[in-house]
Amino acid sequence: MYYVEAVRTMTDRLDPTEEYDGTVTVRLLDDDEGVDELTCSSFREAIGKIKTHMDAVTAAKIVDRDDEVVFTSREMNIEDWEREWHRAKRSLSVDIDEHDCPHDNVACFADDRCVECRMDRVQEQFRRAE
Numbered sequence: 001m002y003y004v005e006a007v008r009t010m011t012d013r014l015d016p017t018e019e020y021d022g023t024v025t026v027r028l029l030d031d032d033e034g035v036d037e038l039t040c041s042s043f044r045e046a047i048g049k050i051k052t053h054m055d056a057v058t059a060a061k062i063v064d065r066d067d068e069v070v071f072t073s074r075e076m077n078i079e080d081w082e083r084e085w086h087r088a089k090r091s092l093s094v095d096i097d098e099h100d101c102p103h104d105n106v107a108c109f110a111d112d113r114c115v116e117c118r119m120d121r122v123q124e125q126f127r128r129a130e
Helices: 002-013 043-056 078-093 115-129
Strands: 024-030 034-040 059-063 069-072
Touching: 024 043, 034 043, 043 059, 043 078
Parallel strands: none
Antiparallel strands: 024 034, 024 059, 059 069
């Protein structure tokens, strides 16, 4: 009986302190009708809802699972944000070799080289062809 009470006490203390539903929220802001919140199960669905409702609202936002605004239509275009989201998602899913840019360009990566590194690569290929 003591064992059962001890287990029951231990499991009572292990209940989660927060609940997580795994959703993304789209907030549609309209000057006349106020704020409408749409729950989405993914960023892909949220992007679709923004594209669908964009012309009918004053502003639209995507709020991530951590309650941070990751997109707002007043600051960026949804198509541009979607392209960047796909690029970031692809970069996370692929192992990328480390790349140290010889031109010290902080925006130069192994899968997205700066202009100088691309020119260096073309020059190397040209030299090898000679």
